[in-house]
Amino acid sequence: MADSYQDFLAAKVLTDSRPVTYRLLSRAVKVNVNIAKQMLYEFYTKQNAKKPRSVHATFLITGRKPDLEHIDGDSNDINGKDGYDSFMISSPFMSSMPEPEESEEPDEPEEAPVLETCISLVPEEELDATKSEYEDITSMHIYSLEPGPIEDLNLLSVCNQDTAKEQAADDPLERWRLYGSIHNPYVKRRTTKATPVPSKTVARPPTKPVAKQAQGAPNVPGKAACARRGSASEDTGSGRSTPQPIPAGGTLKKSDSRSNMKKDKSDIFKSFAKAKPKQKEAAKSKDSTPAPPEDETMQGMSEDEGDGDDTPEVKFDEEKAAEARKARTDREEKLRKMMEEDPDEEMADAPPPDTESQEAAAKSPETDAPVTSQGGRRRGRRKVTKKKTVKDEDGYLVTKQEAVWESFSEDEPEPKKLKPAPKPASSTVKGKKTGKHGQGSIANFFKKT
């Protein structure tokens, strides 16, 4: 432990030139935060003794301060623009008032002063000046070490993102034991079945993709990547196993895919292709949107999911969430597409099926009636063919598959419109696909379900 922290700090601060907060250090070396604060100080003094100014520190001072805030705010920029504070000044809130010099809200005359604890984050250059402002300093420690003065202290929050990653595997309720945060003996935590991706990654987009890749890549080196790339072609064929790797990329892609799709038609079809097997799977398990328990079992069957250091349980959830999200974005994409372009450009060869299919895809999640009917249609596809009333707009029945499918669109008068829709959906997918890869795979795709 004694050396590991030095190594860690040296690697992070001196080599990588990254800031390290006490919190990050405590998570990295697994020590109490208060020891981590001392470690920072030890490192700070040692390094600067060896080579002056090689490490820069930011301090956190806590204590009582006489209320000089309003003076401070004006005379020097202690607080910067964010911490700028004018406790006593309240700006007039109506510009047309004739007497602007008068304070809008009269101050409380009888208001007794309240006890104030002031917690200041201070770079080392300002340490002495700040200390002199305090009446009484109750505690003081190094908040972070960094290779040189940093202009924007908000950068330090990056460390907390790393911290979150470091402790992701820990049980949050046991955190106090290891790191010394305040123990709350009363808190209860239930295990939700649908715990999604660790929030940190979602919450902070800049770091997320990197983290994800870093986690995903080593464990499933080729697979995730190639599966994703080849998803348009292979997904359909390998139906079940492919969805697993996708999530790893799925979350990754989420942001990009959206923008890409707008430009790139082909991407949409990829997404179609990708969405399809998922839908089927969903249909199989009877729920189009992932209902936790059922889906979980589905997912559980395959063991090749590739995410990093989480517990398996979390992994499933993660994937499921990612998949759900993926499906959602796909759907949104389709919806948007449909809405944006009334006249379908580019798709000159088969415009009506396209819109139709999108409509169908869009509709299916929306209302219950279509969903159920869809579900019924899906599963009972072969069996359901009861009546044959083909009354559709002929424009849609272009491809040959439709003749095959028309047979079921019978049962309800309303769903009629919907029923043909699924076929076109498949047909478009097919059409595209055939263009690319030939039909065999698609046939497989349908047989699978």
Next chain:
Amino acid sequence: MDAPDGNLLTGEPFIEPTYVPSRLPSVYNPLHTFELPKGTERHYQQQFADMYFLRLAQLRDAVIRRAEEAWADFKLGDERAQMVDRVLDVRQGQLCWVVGTVYMEMGLKPNVLDDIAKEHWIAAPPARETYMSGTAKDEMMLEDESGRLRVTGESLNQHYVTGCVLAALGTEQADGTFQVIATQHADLPRQPQRYERDDSSLAVAQKPRLKREKAGKLAIVSGLGITGRDDQEIWLDLLSEYLTGEATGNPDQTNAAQISRLIIAGDSMLQSGPILSREEFLAKKSGKKHYGYDAGDYNALPTDRFDTFLTDLLPAIPITLLPGAADPANVALPQQPLHPALFPHSRAYANPPAESTETIEGLDSVTNPWEGDIDGWRVLATGGQTIDDLLKYVDKVNVMDVMESMLRWRSVAPTAPDTLWCYPFQDDDPLLVKDCPHIYIAGNQKRFQKRVIKGPVDQQVLLLAVPKFREKKVIVVVDMESMDVEIVKFRMRRPAKVAKAS
């Protein structure tokens, strides 16, 4: 610097961290006063007029009692003041008093009829900063179910706003206006004893009274204004590190451990409300055409960041979360709890909504306004919209005065439904104050303020205005034993700027 536990500027050998006590328990017993009926039970077809009648009917007796006490012996010349039942029964020249609901006619007050007349408006007009036009257009009226009476008197509009119920003493002038000499309002209602509800439920269950530990402290923060962008990250970090007791040294960590609950009083996110601001609306309009809701507009960053923030805190401290005007909840008062689906991680610390509507330890997502018992004290908290709206009616009035008046009028949101969106209550108006709180919290105010007010029968209420954290970087901490208030400020010095200045 010689306090070894506070000063952590020491190198090896490392001092083993001294013991930091565990978090104190929070005796928490929320009320569900402001919860609206769920699903199909919630209707919006009712007339708002019912609310005014309800309010008048429920407060009338209390106001009459107060007025009788005050004016029973009141004489002007030889004339003794008479009570008149309805405002339209007031006779010219007769000294009398009457109970009614105030209605303020103000030049700049938004008027629903105007809105309908200008139907072609696409975007709402910019929010007014005040409703006072500063001209003779501003009038005050007293109304009940019979009609309205125009009221005049010295600077009445300084003190009253639409919706408060009061008794007015005076005479009707030749021009038909009612010249007011004095007014009376209901004043503070009955205040429950400390631990009253907890004890009575114990009594019902025939269990002995608990011996209660000394209560801890209550921390209140509002207006976190999370955007999910990087601009405010460090402040959130500092706040959560302080509350979890990781930052600072032992003496302050021990202090932080005293805090047994955190109330987040609204506006946790900067702009996530369903109502677009004017700028947003224009920006949206200029874009592509869309039909209906555009899912692409949804920005998950603020809620995700907020979720992370809560997840960091929750293992260490229970939280009561109120929505505010800028949060993704319904806009009409009472705002309903933020949906747990917004918090995929932190909801692990909340009871599933299907099982229970409250979470004693962990994350309790509640309504705005909200009331409940914390450490035995009745706490009434709002996100601050009610006060902001009321301040538009008046000029140069302190927030503390507003809060005090609200309690004395027994109305949490007197200006709803006139200028504040509100659910059309039909049978009962929960926005009336039925039990006097011990602590009344208003979030999202300009600055921190506090005051203690007293009622006619020894009620004592602590009023707290909590500033926006995003602007002031301040949280308020109340000692639940002594009712002492302290604040914790977060500050930072910027190296670059100082270098420039020097």
